[in-house]
Amino acid sequence: MSDALRFEWMRLRTLRSTYWLLGVGLVASALIAVLITLVVNVVGGEEAPMDEMLAFALNGGAAFGIPFMAVCMAIIGIFATGHEWRHGTIQPTLTALPQRSRLILAKVLVVSATAVVATVVSLLINLGIVFVFWGEAPGLLDDPLNQALPGYVVYTLIYTLVGLGLGLLFRGVPLALVVIFLVPLILEGLISGLAMVPALDWLVPVVKFLPFSAGAQLMSTSTFEGEPVVDFDLFSRWAAGGVFAVFAAIILGVAWYLFKKRDA
Amino acid sequence: MITAKGLYKRYRNTVAVDHLSFDVKPGVVTGFLGPNGSGKSTTMRLMLGLDYGGGETLFDGQAFDSIRRPMNEVGALLEAKPFHPTRSARNHLRMLAAANRISDARVDEVMEFVGLGEVRRKKPKGYSLGMAQRLGLAQALLGDPKILLLDEPTNGLDPHGIHWMRDVLKRLASEGRTIFVSSHLLSEMQLMADELVVIGRGTMIFNGDVATFVREFTQSTVVVRGPEVAGLSAALEAAGASVAAGPTGELVVSDLELDKVGHLAFTEGVELHELSSRSASLEEAFMSATGSSEQFVAQEPVQPIAQEGGTADE
Numbered sequence: 398m399s400d401a402l403r404f405e406w407m408r409l410r411t412l413r414s415t416y417w418l419l420g421v422g423l424v425a426s427a428l429i430a431v432l433i434t435l436v437v438n439v440v441g442g443e444e445a446p447m448d449e450m451l452a453f454a455l456n457g458g459a460a461f462g463i464p465f466m467a468v469c470m471a472i473i474g475i476f477a478t479g480h481e482w483r484h485g486t487i488q489p490t491l492t493a494l495p496q497r498s499r500l501i502l503a504k505v506l507v508v509s510a511t512a513v514v515a516t517v518v519s520l521l522i523n524l525g526i527v528f529v530f531w532g533e534a535p536g537l538l539d540d541p542l543n544q545a546l547p548g549y550v551v552y553t554l555i556y557t558l559v560g561l562g563l564g565l566l567f568r569g570v571p572l573a574l575v576v577i578f579l580v581p582l583i584l585e586g587l588i589s590g591l592a593m594v595p596a597l598d599w600l601v602p603v604v605k606f607l608p609f610s611a612g613a614q615l616m617s618t619s620t621f622e623g624e625p626v627v628d629f630d631l632f633s634r635w636a637a638g639g640v641f642a643v644f645a646a647i648i649l650g651v652a653w654y655l656f657k658k659r660d661a
Numbered sequence: 662m663i664t665a666k667g668l669y670k671r672y673r674n675t676v677a678v679d680h681l682s683f684d685v686k687p688g689v690v691t692g693f694l695g696p697n698g699s700g701k702s703t704t705m706r707l708m709l710g711l712d713y714g715g716g717e718t719l720f721d722g723q724a725f726d727s728i729r730r731p732m733n734e735v736g737a738l739l740e741a742k743p744f745h746p747t748r749s750a751r752n753h754l755r756m757l758a759a760a761n762r763i764s765d766a767r768v769d770e771v772m773e774f775v776g777l778g779e780v781r782r783k784k785p786k787g788y789s790l791g792m793a794q795r796l797g798l799a800q801a802l803l804g805d806p807k808i809l810l811l812d813e814p815t816n817g818l819d820p821h822g823i824h825w826m827r828d829v830l831k832r833l834a835s836e837g838r839t840i841f842v843s844s845h846l847l848s849e850m851q852l853m854a855d856e857l858v859v860i861g862r863g864t865m866i867f868n869g870d871v872a873t874f875v876r877e878f879t880q881s882t883v884v885v886r887g888p889e890v891a892g893l894s895a896a897l898e899a900a901g902a903s904v905a906a907g908p909t910g911e912l913v914v915s916d917l918e919l920d921k922v923g924h925l926a927f928t929e930g931v932e933l934h935e936l937s938s939r940s941a942s943l944e945e946a947f948m949s950a951t952g953s954s955e956q957f958v959a960q961e962p963v964q965p966i967a968q969e970g971g972t973a974d975e
Contacts, residue, residue, distance in 0.1 A: 400730065400759070400760045400761065400762065403759040403760065404756060404757070404759045404760035406759075407752075407755060407759040408756050411748050411749070411752035411753075411755070411756055412745065412747075412748060413747050413748075414747075484743070484744065484745045484746065485740055485742065485743040485744075486743050486744065486745055487743075488711060488739050488740050488743045489743050489753075489757055489800055490757075491710070491711055492709055492711075492731065492732070492735075492737045492739075493731070493732050493757040493760040493761055494731075494760040495709070495710055495725055495726040495728070495731055496726060658713075659713075660706070660711065660712040660713055661706075661711045661712070
């Protein structure tokens with residue numbers, strides 16, 4: 398297994414796009430942190446609780462529905478598998494490392510570790526930004542941040558594994574990219590929106606099972622105050638995370654099974 | 662030593678590889694011949710477990726996917742450009758080397774050996790097909806393996822490169838390694854291979870040494886040329902020969918020896934401008950052997966009259 402891990406680590410760090418995507422993810426998240434802390438400084442924190450603003454700043458706006466780190470890490474995941482077919486490297490890869498499950502496990506471990514470390518680094522950078530502009534980080538170690546921030550790391554990790562699974566499932570990059578952008582950013586929003594139309598209220602029970610939306614619950618910092626338009630009866634933080642994790646596991650499991658079974 | 666037993670691959674309604682069994686011996690170059698689309702690449706992919714099908718292949722007694730750090734045992738070159746375009750050639754090899762505990766020093770050594778030392782930090786997207794083939798050979802040689810499987814390694818190489826590849830493979834074989842190299846360039850195989858595995862439409866046509874292949878699949882013919890040779894046909898056929906008209910009016914006579922054809926021309930009083938025997942080259946033997954199984958003609962037809970032993974037209 399150590400040979401496979403060495404291979405995958407070498408593969409990942411000899412790819413220019415790895416550095417680009419890490420850089421874009423870290424910088425974009427940091428810019429969101431700068432933006433949020435500055436806006437709060439200017440207009441004051443009365444409009445929203447400071448701990449919620451702090452969470453938004455630290456996770457780089459991921460809880461707003463713009464998860465830069467998660468998307469960049471998911472693309473690294475897609476490249477980890479999809480590139481093998483896009484550039485035909487699966488042939489030399491399998492002649493250097495013919496044990497297919499070992500190869501995929503190594504990819505999962507190395508890419509997961511990269512995603513977790515990068516997300517934690519991003520959190521630390523953003524925390525530094527918060528200290529620079531606010532001089533403090535109110536509620537950092539209290540509920541709900543003590544769960545929402547680890548939740549953000551878990552969210553990014555699962556998002557990354559969905560990407561890796563899609564690259565392996567579609568054996569290429571373009572279709573996996575389309576799915577990873579289209580489903581969370583458009584399709585799930587559309588279904589949630591349509592569920593609010595009275596004639597389509599049969600969609601309501603579906604909403605809590607929408608994987609990326611459920612995953613976003615991992616990062617939630619507050620319960621909605623006031624009467625919601627439609628009560629989607631969403632799962633709690635970790636149960637919703639479980640929905641997202643099961644979705645990732647299904648994609649990765651099917652892709653892994655097919656990879657073991659199909660011609661390379 | 663490679664032992665392939667009952668290799669079989671089916672794509673929907675097409676049988677691509679039909680129960681192929683053969684041995685590839687160490688110490689010689691074994692050519693793997695077949696027309697385009699005859700199943701050579703599929704066979705090699707089956708052997709390495711890249712494609713799934715029937716049968717098994719053992720490399721010195723081991724299945725490929727059970728070999729730990731396989732590049733140290735079996736080197737393979739299958740596709741022309743299986744590289745990420747922006748990862749440097751050296752890093753591509755370092756990546757594969759990492760899975761097989763091969764040092765960076767060895768990576769640099771093989772890159773020098775294949776003549777890519779100066780461009781080793783360049784990206785393969787800027788490589789010509791010939792350079793890509795050299796990188797592919799470097800990849801195959803990385804672990805200094807005892808067995809090499811190379812699919813059309815001379816594709817895209819210039820004449821100098823082909824000559825070099827031929828010498829390299831012969832030298833590697835003389836060191837006792839097992840070399841299995843596919844090609845549709847028959848003249849190339851004639852100069853390089855000692856043994857042949859010839860397939861057509863996925864089935865075995867011949868497995869043995871080159872001389873036997875030529876002997877088995879060719880017959881010597883006699884070419885008779887002259888102003889009135891058509892008049893000689895009846896007499897030749899009466900003597901038991903098969904006679905065909907050549908493209909420029911000459912007669913191509915089989916099943917009758919040269920001196921008997923000459924004697925017959927003398928007794929019939931037919932003026933001759935040419936009376937020569939023609940023995941087939943490997944290329945013709947190949948055409949004869951795979952003629953009915955060919956999907957695409959791999960090369961131009963050979964000259965009507967070839968010198969014994971054929972010519973290398975590379």
